[in-house]
Amino acid sequence: MERREKLYEGKAKIIYATADPDKNILYFKDDATAFNGAKKGTILDKGIINNRVSARLFQMLAEHGIESHFIEQLSDREMLARKVAIIPVEVVIRNYVAGSLAKRMGRKEGEKLPQAIVEYYYKDDALNDPMINRDHVLVFNLATAAQIDTVREVALKVNQALSEYLLARDILLVDFKLEFGTYHGRILLADEICPDTCRLWDCHTLEKLDKDRFRQELGKVEEAYLEICRRVCGEI
Numbered sequence: 672m673e674r675r676e677k678l679y680e681g682k683a684k685i686i687y688a689t690a691d692p693d694k695n696i697l698y699f700k701d702d703a704t705a706f707n708g709a710k711k712g713t714i715l716d717k718g719i720i721n722n723r724v725s726a727r728l729f730q731m732l733a734e735h736g737i738e739s740h741f742i743e744q745l746s747d748r749e750m751l752a753r754k755v756a757i758i759p760v761e762v763v764i765r766n767y768v769a770g771s772l773a774k775r776m777g778r779k780e781g782e783k784l785p786q787a788i789v790e791y792y793y794k795d796d797a798l799n800d801p802m803i804n805r806d807h808v809l810v811f812n813l814a815t816a817a818q819i820d821t822v823r824e825v826a827l828k829v830n831q832a833l834s835e836y837l838l839a840r841d842i843l844l845v846d847f848k849l850e851f852g853t854y855h856g857r858i859l860l861a862d863e864i865c866p867d868t869c870r871l872w873d874c875h876t877l878e879k880l881d882k883d884r885f886r887q888e889l890g891k892v893e894e895a896y897l898e899i900c901r902r903v904c905g906e907i
């Protein structure tokens with residue numbers, strides 16, 4: 672399957688059309704941004720790692736009956752995916768306190784939550800992705816009630832399968848962001864699942880092995896991405 676015209680360029684990926692109107696090619700870049708684009712940089716080979724890690728995790732989720740846009744990995748930086756219409760709601764699932772939750776609630780990072788928290792954010796860069804709730808989703812027609820209920824249910828299933836898979840590889844799934852799309856009337860998990868979109872800590876040392884190393888300038892960013900790739904995908 673070959674790339675046709677560029678459809679969209681985002682912060683981390685470029686989306687290309689293919690000869691098949693139902694399929695796109697996602698090209699993973701090394702560009703890194705944080706704080707809604709205010710901090711910009713490059714993480715060497717991040718695109719290769721995020722493509723490989725996302726492909727492995729989408730395959731694993733498919734084995735758990737969770738459908739996604741993923742079809743196959745085409746090359747180091749390219750993934751073939753079903754062409755979904757993205758629902759403009761970012762879904763964040765949290766297992767431990769970190770990031771904006773620590774700030775919002777005045778709690779220390781690392782506290783284990785008694786149950787997972789699901790949050791919704793309106794996907795709009797100009798507005799800085801504001802946090803919203805289910806009522807906003809319905810009133811502003813971002814998704815139907817049936818769609819957002821499916822999204823929540825699938826997100827919690829992803830959390831269960833992903834937490835177990837990662838813990839077996841000595842990785843704590845602190846929190847993560849998912850996006851969903853519609854595809855011929857179905858809801859599919861979309862976007863990517865990788866160290867850009869998840870907080871991943873070593874389960875013994877609690878060392879951060881994700882994009883927080885870039886956001887907080889902790890150093891050893893590339894090393895952390897490689898370590899996640901090694902643990903998730905096996906030797907590289």
Ligand code: UDP
Pocket residue numbers: 763769770771772800846847848867868869870882
């Ligand atoms: N996240 C993301 N994209 C965003 C915002 C958040 O992938 O635009 C991920 C982030 O990596 C973390 C989780 O969602 O794993 C929760 O992020 P949080 O709300 O704490 O925001 P942040 O601290 O990243 O601004």
